[in-house]
Amino acid sequence: MYDIFEGKVKGLRKPMSRFSEKMRQFDVNEQSIAEFRELIIEEMERLEYDFVFDDQAGNIIGIIKGLTQGEDLMLVSHMDLFRAGTGRSGYFLTQGDLAPSPSTFKVGIISSIYSGAAIKNSLIPLNGDIIVCCVTRAEGCDLGIRHLFERFLLKRTSKIKGAVLCEPTGLKVHLGHRGRLQYEIVIGGAIAENVVPNKRGVNMLGSMFPLINELEKVSATLPHDTTLGDATLMIHDVHFRDTCLGERAPEFRVAVDRTFVPFENPEAILERARSIATAVYPEKSSIATALVKNKIRMQTGLETVMTNEFKPWLIQANDPFVLASLEVLRENGFSADTECWKRIVTEGSYICGELHIPAIGFGAGSEVSQDGGIRLDELERAALGQGSIALRNIGMPTFGWSCDEI
Template sequence: MLNLLDDKLKKAIKEITEELYKDMIEFVQKLIQTPSMSGEEKDVADLNIAEMEKLGYDEVFRDDQGNVVGIVKGTEPGPTIMYNSHMDHVSPGDVDNWEGYDPYGGFIDRCKVDNQDKEPDEAECVHGRAASDVKGGEAVQIYAGGLLVKLREKGFPIKGNFMFTGVVQEEPAEMVGMLHLIDKTLPAKGLTYDAMVSSEATSLKLYCGHRGRVEMLVTVYGRTSHGSAPWLGINSIYKAMPLIERIKDELYPALPTDPDLGQASISLNIIECSPGALSIVPDKCLLSLDRRTLPGETAETALGEIQSIIDDLASKDPEFKADVIIKSALETSYTGLAYEASKDMSPWKISKDHPFVRAAAEALEAVGQSVKFGYWDFGTDASKTCGIDRKPTIGYSPMQEQYAHTPYDKCRTDFMKIGLEGNVAIFLNVTSAGEEAFEKVEW
């Protein structure tokens, strides 16, 4: 394993961090000032490509879906570590809630911040939509590649390859950008990856997993009649009521719990009926369910739980008819490429004792950072890299989760500087950690 305690290397990392810091902060401001709603990421993709070319990446390209890839090649053979960010963001919402900040301003000032682990204090922050999800982390990852370029120029050995990937359409939660990148773009280019570091918000902690997500649609059937004669029809809303009660009172409390990820959950978030007219008894009641899964659970097992309740109700009530499916959505990228994407994201968890995680932790300690671990409440594209591909995956980022998707969206600039050093240290250490660091993740 690389000796990150070497004073010459640590000094070089810190010196180059100081050299790049101003440009990195100006870059994150440009990213925030460039709107990039899902399906509209082209301008941010252009910025990322131009910045990587300016920083001296060896290879930079855009794929047919609009994802961008930048590669810094090492001086010695070794593994390829993907550093991943998504380029889209959610709507800023009502601008009046932003308390004087332009959501696309990229304004920098000192302000109150919540450190989570202690009382709030003040720090310099950059403000605006996606500062914490994920443009602050995105800028840091891209500049980590630039820092490696400068280390290489100074004669330091670099093992393996650094690969930055900026993907489209993460926010809709169907992983279409990441799936296309990994399953189609990389193989077509003769590329692969051995592990992934996500830039999703972690407050400089190492994050090691999150629950999965399955969106299900239950349709309960009835029969229409005039609203003045409801006894002539079968009201699908009334027929849905015992199903709703059993999901709430029986299924939810019985769901499993993980000591790190918490309890699996199910939430009824949308109810619709058809035809949806006041004078017509509805013949369809549609229930949209948000099911959060744990390792060991799948979309199929979640679907089976609902189907079991449906079957039981149907056996007791000849008028009860219902079905359940996994929802899907048509997602079209800014290049025009469209996917019918299933709303199914896999859960995943990597052990703190996995050699990849240990190597990342040792790297942070070597550059003077305290190591803490955590897990996301929300889902990320790591559902593909670790949940499906079972590749070692962690999150490490300067952004703070509590600001994501809020009108208080911001990222600490001091955390960005620390994160730049940390990302480079992680890369240098894990690429020298040996084959065991890239063992398949099991749970």
């Protein structure tokens, strides 16, 4: 069965090369995202997926129908959306991280689309459907995958056997990552009034420095998880709001990027931040903490408000879905080493962390890439691995067929 599938992956090398070149040359930004989505839809239609459609959140879904309506399997990639005027993508970055190049998420789109196409061309019967989905992510919010499960997959959730997250893993299996969130500390009262230059001439940054300094000290004492790594803290932004901008009292805000491990929770993180700020400004100040929220308006017209939060998640290495996937990868010449993502977040936070659907990561490229290149041989290997995982989990065994006969 896997020889047949591998032959079909190799047979798609030329069209994969052409599509990869189109993707490489495409400059994805807030003006061009609609055209980029159309490029993906057209390619899936050209590859003769059984169904191709998009939804209000901008997700693109392609279906390869199974022989029976048993358990389904998802191949998940994502596309970054940009909030108007910021140029910032759907990634969180921590201190020392490099900004992922656009090719980082394009790789997952290409390999998942062609993995699904090779499965269809192989004619190998499936117990359920292959759901290839390219979901939207904006400003650190996993709006696309949530919308997909709350609408299209609402009645199918219980029959999804697992999900392959086609994010960059260097062709290794990734089992999870730390959680990430952004929060603000809002300081008002006397200390905020004192930073208004026209009133007392106190330097704004000077007034904020004690808090920033204390937060930096705390960052060295954050919890550690033996598998997922250290929790981290980085100052994301500092700004001041004067009374001239509205009726509210003057205040300054410190925005913080925070990664966290499974035994932490957002409520405790916010309470600790508030305690630190209260200790720095004990008198005549109003202090509040809250998760950062973004109002997002999609080109489809959908509007929503979401918090910048991804939950930590980790699937156990002895989970049956993981064991079956590792086994088939080894059989097909992959090392099948297991790791966790260190710098990016994925839709696994929702799929596995909240819905408890088994999920693993497997894809081409590095999780943080600066070269902008897409290697065809690695894309081909990624498509082979992703499809092999799908076939091991929901494919029906076939006997007596050769690659030439199918």
